[in-house]
Amino acid sequence: MFRIDRRLFEHFDMVLLLLIFLVCIMAFFNLYSASFPNSGFGMPPYIRQAYFFLIGFAAFVFVVSFDYQELHSWNYPFYGLIILLLIIALVAGDSAGGAQRWINLGFFKLQPSEPAKLMLVVTLASYYSRKEINDGYAIKDLVIPVALTGIPFMLILLEPDLGTALMLGIIFVSMTVFVKLKMSTYGIMGGLAFAAGLLAWEKLLKPYQKQRIQTFLDPDQDPMGHGYQILQSKIAVGSGGKFGKGYLEGTQGHLHFLPERHTDFAFSVWGEEWGFAGSVIFIGTYFLLLFWGLNVAMYAKDRFGVLLAYGVVMLIFWQAVINLFMIMGFLPVVGIPLPLVSYGGSSLLTTMLGLGLLMNVRMRRFQAAMPRD
Amino acid sequence: MKSALKDIEDITERDEGALDLLKKRLLWAAGLVILFLVIIILRLWFLQISNGEEYEKRAYGNRVRIRQLNPPRGHILDRNNREMVTNRPSFNVALIQEDSEDLGNVLKRIAPVLDMDVAELWEKIRQASDTPRYLPVLLKEDIDWQTLAYLENHNHEFSGIRTEVQPVRVYHYEDLAANIIGYLGSISKQELETADKAIYRGGDIIGKKGLEKLREADLRGEKGHSYSEVDAKGFEQQLLKTVEPLPGRQIRLTLDVDLQQIAESYMTAGEKSGAVVAMEVKTGRLLVAVSAPTIHINDFVGGISTEKWQALLDNPKHPLINKVVQASYPPGSTYKMVTALAGLAKGVIDNDTVFYCPGHYTFGNRRYRCWKHSGHGPVNLLKAIGESCDVYFYQVGQKVGVDGLAEYAEKLGLGKKTGIEMEYEKSGLAPTKKWKEKYRNAKWQDGETLSVAIGQGFNLVTPLQMCSMTATLANGGKLYRPQLVEQVIDSEGRIIEAFSPELVSEITGLDQYFNSIKRGMEEVIQGKRGTARSVAIEGLRIAGKTGTAQVVKVAQYRGLKEEDIPYKYRDHGWFTCYAPAEDPEIAVTVLVEHGLHGGSGAGPIAKAVLNQYFSGRLKQVVVE
Numbered sequence: 001m002f003r004i005d006r007r008l009f010e011h012f013d014m015v016l017l018l019l020i021f022l023v024c025i026m027a028f029f030n031l032y033s034a035s036f037p038n039s040g041f042g043m044p045p046y047i048r049q050a051y052f053f054l055i056g057f058a059a060f061v062f063v064v065s066f067d068y069q070e071l072h073s074w075n076y077p078f079y080g081l082i083i084l085l086l087i088i089a090l091v092a093g094d095s096a097g098g099a100q101r102w103i104n105l106g107f108f109k110l111q112p113s114e115p116a117k118l119m120l121v122v123t124l125a126s127y128y129s130r131k132e133i134n135d136g137y138a139i140k141d142l143v144i145p146v147a148l149t150g151i152p153f154m155l156i157l158l159e160p161d162l163g164t165a166l167m168l169g170i171i172f173v174s175m176t177v178f179v180k181l182k183m184s185t186y187g188i189m190g191g192l193a194f195a196a197g198l199l200a201w202e203k204l205l206k207p208y209q210k211q212r213i214q215t216f217l218d219p220d221q222d223p224m225g226h227g228y229q230i231l232q233s234k235i236a237v238g239s240g241g242k243f244g245k246g247y248l249e250g251t252q253g254h255l256h257f258l259p260e261r262h263t264d265f266a267f268s269v270w271g272e273e274w275g276f277a278g279s280v281i282f283i284g285t286y287f288l289l290l291f292w293g294l295n296v297a298m299y300a301k302d303r304f305g306v307l308l309a310y311g312v313v314m315l316i317f318w319q320a321v322i323n324l325f326m327i328m329g330f331l332p333v334v335g336i337p338l339p340l341v342s343y344g345g346s347s348l349l350t351t352m353l354g355l356g357l358l359m360n361v362r363m364r365r366f367q368a369a370m371p372r373d
Numbered sequence: 374m375k376s377a378l379k380d381i382e383d384i385t386e387r388d389e390g391a392l393d394l395l396k397k398r399l400l401w402a403a404g405l406v407i408l409f410l411v412i413i414i415l416r417l418w419f420l421q422i423s424n425g426e427e428y429e430k431r432a433y434g435n436r437v438r439i440r441q442l443n444p445p446r447g448h449i450l451d452r453n454n455r456e457m458v459t460n461r462p463s464f465n466v467a468l469i470q471e472d473s474e475d476l477g478n479v480l481k482r483i484a485p486v487l488d489m490d491v492a493e494l495w496e497k498i499r500q501a502s503d504t505p506r507y508l509p510v511l512l513k514e515d516i517d518w519q520t521l522a523y524l525e526n527h528n529h530e531f532s533g534i535r536t537e538v539q540p541v542r543v544y545h546y547e548d549l550a551a552n553i554i555g556y557l558g559s560i561s562k563q564e565l566e567t568a569d570k571a572i573y574r575g576g577d578i579i580g581k582k583g584l585e586k587l588r589e590a591d592l593r594g595e596k597g598h599s600y601s602e603v604d605a606k607g608f609e610q611q612l613l614k615t616v617e618p619l620p621g622r623q624i625r626l627t628l629d630v631d632l633q634q635i636a637e638s639y640m641t642a643g644e645k646s647g648a649v650v651a652m653e654v655k656t657g658r659l660l661v662a663v664s665a666p667t668i669h670i671n672d673f674v675g676g677i678s679t680e681k682w683q684a685l686l687d688n689p690k691h692p693l694i695n696k697v698v699q700a701s702y703p704p705g706s707t708y709k710m711v712t713a714l715a716g717l718a719k720g721v722i723d724n725d726t727v728f729y730c731p732g733h734y735t736f737g738n739r740r741y742r743c744w745k746h747s748g749h750g751p752v753n754l755l756k757a758i759g760e761s762c763d764v765y766f767y768q769v770g771q772k773v774g775v776d777g778l779a780e781y782a783e784k785l786g787l788g789k790k791t792g793i794e795m796e797y798e799k800s801g802l803a804p805t806k807k808w809k810e811k812y813r814n815a816k817w818q819d820g821e822t823l824s825v826a827i828g829q830g831f832n833l834v835t836p837l838q839m840c841s842m843t844a845t846l847a848n849g850g851k852l853y854r855p856q857l858v859e860q861v862i863d864s865e866g867r868i869i870e871a872f873s874p875e876l877v878s879e880i881t882g883l884d885q886y887f888n889s890i891k892r893g894m895e896e897v898i899q900g901k902r903g904t905a906r907s908v909a910i911e912g913l914r915i916a917g918k919t920g921t922a923q924v925v926k927v928a929q930y931r932g933l934k935e936e937d938i939p940y941k942y943r944d945h946g947w948f949t950c951y952a953p954a955e956d957p958e959i960a961v962t963v964l965v966e967h968g969l970h971g972g973s974g975a976g977p978i979a980k981a982v983l984n985q986y987f988s989g990r991l992k993q994v995v996v997e
Contacts (some may be wrong), residue, residue, distance in 0.1 A: 134391045178398055235435065238420040238428025251436045255604040272432075276421040280414060287410045294403050298396055306395055310402060321409050328416045 013362045016296070019289040020340075020355055024053060026282055027266070027341040033248050034262035034269040034343075045262050045343045052345040056352030063356030067364055068308060075126045079148070082119045085112035086155040093159075101159050113164045114346035116152045118354050120168055121311035123148050124175045129304035136182040142189070145176060160206055163334040167319065174314040175307065229259040234329045237271035237279075244275030262343040264335060267327050283324075290317050296362045305361040312354040315339075437613065438469070438603050441574075444594030445540040447621030449554060449584070451630040452660075452859055458554060460540040464521045467509035468498065472603065473533025483531055486523060487513045504575060509537065511576060514675055529608060539578070544670050550633055552664040552695040553795065553857070555583020556673035572596075581673075583695070584624065584857070587794050591861050591869070594621035620864040627658035627859045627872065635985045636963075639978040640665035646690040647945075647965040647975075648697045648836035651982055654844040654957040656874040657853030659793070661961070661982060662837075664696040689941070690966070698791070698798040701833035702964060705920030706761045706904075707947045708782075708828025710846055710890050713754060715781040716769035717886035724889050727751050730764035734823070741767050741823050744921075758893025759900040761919065763827050770826020775817060778825055779803040784880050785842040786852045787834055792877075793855045801838050804831035829923055840962035843949045846894075847916070847957035849887050850880030891916050895954050905948060908976040910983060912991045916957075917950025919976065924967065943967035948975035952983055959986055 031046040085103060089112050094102040102109040127145055149172040157165040181189070201210070236252035245251070250272035253261045258268050271279050290313055297309035316339045323338040325331040337344055339351040420428065449458040466487060473479060484491045494512055501510040516524075516536070524536055542557060558581040560573055572593075573579070579593070580586035597618030602610045636649040640663055651661035666688070672681050685693050694700055716722040732748035734741045743749065743763040749756065757765035770778060782788055788803030802808075804825060806817040824830035834842075837855055845852045854875040861870035894916035897903045904919045922945040946968035951960040961979040968974030984991075 132391065134394065178402070179395070180398070232435075234420060235428050235431045237417070238424050239432035240421050241425035241429060242422060251602070252432055255436050255602065255610065257432075257435050257604075271417070271421065276417055276425075279417050279421065283410070283413055283417070287406065290406055291403065294399055294406065297402075298399050303392055303395060306392065306399070310399065313406075314402070317406060317409075321413075324413055328413070328420060330416065 007366060008363050011363045011366065013292075013296075013359060016289075016292055016355075016359055016362060019285065019292055022285050023282075023289060023340050026270075026285070028053070029247070030266055030270045030273075030341065031262055031343055033250065033273060034253055034266055036248055036254065048345070049343055049348065052348045053352075055345075056349050059349060060352045060356035060359070063353055064359050064363065066360075068305065068357060068360045071122055071308075072126050072130065072304070075123055079119055079123050082112060082116050083151060083155070085110070086116060086152055088112075090155060090158055101161055108345055111344070111346035113152075113156045113159070113161055114344075114350040115353070116156065117164070117167055117171060117315055118312070118350050120149060120152065120171050121175070121315050121354070122308065122357070124172065125304060125307035125311050128175065128179045129302070129307050132303060134180075136180045137176070137185060138182050139185050139188050142176065142181075142185065145172065161335065163322075163336045166334075167322075167336060170318050171311065171315060174318065175311055178310060179307070229265075229333055230326070230329050232257045232259065233265050233268045233327050236265075236268040237328060240272045240275040240279070242275050243277050244271075244273045247273055249273060264323065264333075264337055264342055265327060266342045267324060267338055270341075271327070286320065290320075293358050296358050296365075299365050300361050301365045305365070309358055309361045312358050315354060316351065436602050436604075438472070438601055438609070440535075440537070440599045440601065442597035442599060442615070442618045443537075443539050443578075444596060444618035445620045446542070446557075446594065447588075447592040448623045449592075450623060450625045451628050451633075452626060452658075453629065454625065455630050456545050457549065457626070457628075457630065459543050459545065461543050462538050463515040463541040465511055465537050465539050466513045466516055466520075466524065467511050467535055467537050469506075469509055469533050469535065470498070470504075471506040471533075476533065479531050479534060483512075483534060486520060487516070489513060508575070509535070514539070515541065532608070541674065546630060546634070548667045548670050549630065549637060550628060550662060551583075551667045551670040552692075553583055553628070553662050553697070554670075555585040555587075556581055556668075556670055557585055558673065558676060582796070584626075584794065587796065588624055588858075588861075591622040591624060594864070595619035622864070622869060623860075623862040624858060625860040625862065627653075627660065627857055628662060629660045629986075632661045632982055632985055633663065635981050636661045636663045636978060637665065637667070639981055640965075641667075643965075645965050645968060645974075646696075647963070647968060648700070649961070649963050649978055649982065650697055650836050650840040651959055651961045651986070652840050652844050652855055654847045654951055654960050655851075655853075656872075657841075657844070657855050658859070658872065658874075659855050659857050660959065660986070662697050662795075662857070664694070666690050666692045668692050695795060695797075696836060696964070696966075698793060698795045698835050698837050701799045701801045701835045701838075702945050702947075702966075703830070703922040704787075704828040704832055704834040704839060705922040705945070705947050706763075706828055707839060707918045707920035707949050708826075708832060708834075709758060709761065709766050710842070710894070710918060711782045711785060711787070712766045712770050712773070712778060712826045713758060713890050713893070714785070714846075714883070714886060715773045715777050717754075717889065718781065718883055719773050719777055721772040722754065722769055724754050727753050728757075728765045728768050730762050732764075734764045734767045736767065736771065736823055737820055739820055741820075754889055755893050755896055758890065758918065759896025759904075760902050761897070761904050766826045767823045770822050771819070773826075775822040775825055776805050776807075778822070779805045779808075782832070784850075784852075784878065785845050786877070787832075787838050787842060791835075791837055791841055791855050793837060794857050795837075798837075799833075799835050801835050802831055802833040828920060836962050836964045839947065839949050839964070840960050843917075843951055843962060844957075844960040845880075846887060846890060847951035847960055849884055852877045852879065891954065894918055894950070898950070905950075905976050907973070908948070908950065908980045908983075910952075910980065910987070910991065913952055913983065913987055914954035915950050915952040915983065916954040917948060917979070920947030920949070921945070922947060940967050946974035948979050950979055950983075952987070959983070 028046060028050065031049050035045040089103050090100055093100045094104050094109060101111050101113060103112060124145055127148065133141060149168055153165050153168045156168065232252060236250065236258050239252065250269055252258050252272050253269040258265050261269055270282055293309060293313035297306045297313065300306040300309055319336050319339050322331060322334060322336045326334055337347045339347060445460045448456055451457055480491050480494045484494055497512055498510055504510055521536060557578050560568065560577045560579050565573060565575060580589040585592065595618060597616045599615040600613040602613055604610055632651060640647065640649065645665055647665055649661055649663035652659050668685065730743055730749035730752050732743050732746045749760055749762040752762045752765045756762065782803035788801050790798045790800045809815055809817050821830050825832055841855055854877050856872060859872045860868055863869050895914060897905050897917050897919065898909050898915045905917055908915060908917065924942055924944055946965045949962040951957045961982050963975035963978045965974040
């Protein structure tokens, strides 16, 4: 099972690792500022996040150690496990803010919807690589991928966690469009998505979810609610100006004007303290990591490797875009974290696992494909 | 090694085809990533560079609360540095709407603490709907120490609520000189519109009347500000900086509290309406300025109630009018000094000119009566002034003419404003032929000159003018502008303004005539038949003159005793004097509205003031 090859070490990608470390270090310092001054109760978030990073890095190493081809066989058992965890979260999970998302493990509250995102990437990559159709997938070919996406999608929607559920949809669309569909399939899928959207608005969305969307469309309607959060975030980022207010000097964050400032709005703190210059450096590094990920896909040795690397990049990319758009006032508050930057163990672990897959694909680009059986 | 690699490359090349097509689509993905990167960078540019300053201001406004620190208002002292008006801190409870979370609940919880209804609190907030959300809305003024302590200790329970210090006036002598000092009130909308926005804002307390208004600029001081950082819930995190308020300037008045108190107590004791004015003869410093009845100054603290205001308006004794300058009266016989001076100066009489008084004087086809119906017999100037013979002055006036009388009235300061620091001063009236033609549209009747000559015609004089005239006679013709402010001292003890006598005009070359008149005025008090013998103080030479100003000539009241005439038709009583006659220092004028004869109604008050003024210097103080 473990085919440790000398070339594995030769092909270990130092650039990828360096970029991951750079982003994580900036994120760590930012988290320190976002949770400063410490309330004095419990472990400060930045310390917890440091532990999670160590655990995440261990997971990263673990993922790198086996050939990603093994995932073809591990895929469905893991898929089943995640679905089970999602059901447990829904039935016996801890709730907060009207949503039931967490499984309390004592030392750590697991949010199974986070690994579910990565699980979907792996599952779809595995499915589309095994079922290779080069002249475009027809609608009947998508029944299984839709079902694979639909099950966790519905479970997460029931929590309810609209943002993460939509994230699964976006992963599905990103991966499916990437493997190429028939023209007719695009039309049918588009129509179905539209119908589902209408149905969801009428029947499925909870009032607070509708409220968020309405607030976004008309922020003045609710100046102290979600519109207020977005406004405070824009003020935080905007007031950073050219060079920022300086590390630990951001007033919007430290005086609690910023909501969720160490989780979803963590980048607002960075923008406020480091200004345009610092933001460009940070976003630049972050996107360089994404490009490097696409580069990994480009040089992957087989279809599964390409789809896996591409899927992981898209998973991080879309979360980052949605999070940054929310912070900069382009989107309503949707509860999507900025991977590697926002505080949260589940998200960090998931992202590190994903990056581990990226490294895995990278390191095995020159190996002969495993014979399929 | 190399060849092995080559082999693998060959294999992958052969495997391309479908995989290559897939990888080509990665370029689209890269394009997508670049597109979003550009959008994000542009958005950052828009927020941080294009609008950075705007957002910086908003961030500042978010976190910094500027609190106004009200300066203590300048103290008001009397000439001997006795504190008349000072301040004490009062604590007000205010609401900053912007900082308030869950206002309904906060009000519910704070209402019992303030001993108020929730509805009452909502009403205050509703009334202040024009106030910007970041400015305080006053909920309750002048809370006690216990309430203050409770609110300070529980401040985290009342989001958006804070206590503010507002210095309030303390009146050490209660209503003393209330009409002169005036009172404070909240700035009105109209006042705010014309006020300097850099200095005033809604809710400020400003001088509304009297010196408090006229000297507002000196008394108000400069506001300070404290800048404190607040968190999203409006709770203060730290004080960023404080600009301390600059206390207002102290004003030391020329008034003398003792004299003022004596004069006011006499007016109050007799429930009299009128004015008492005392002035330094050689400088124009005002020592006493009483308007009776007085307003009750504490009624105005925190705004006067409608009922009390209406009662003040309805009061027949008009407490709102400062009778020192805002009311003018016919001068009565006190005007005879003017007539005498005009007669002497115009050469129509001298000291020895004698007229015979049979008790009346016939002019035209009318008979003008002397107050003494039995007549004064032969009368020279000394006796005419001392016994106030009307017949003598009818004839002097007739010979001088009304315009000549007006000329000397004006030289003595009548008919024009004195320029004292009091509001709405009346100019009085020294009538001339022209005046009548212009304002009454009628020709001057010669008979009217006779009335003017004894102070009963169109002439009108304010008590302050009368006092100023008396001082001018006493000092031999120097008309000083009456002044009320001795010094203005800033908070660092620097003298900003100091009293200096201001000579308005001077009558020269008439010293001998002044002396004749002054001898006559001494006769009024010290003469055997003087009209104000009761004012005499042993050891003090006083010169003065009584006057009775007819209010109306109503036939049905003729011949009645004054006490039997309804109050509002009774004559006004004047008494004006100066002392010591040999070297005059102080002039005192008393007007008692509807106060019967000047000698009996007004005289005792002037006497009390003189007694107090000279108390340290008289060997024997004669008590009435």
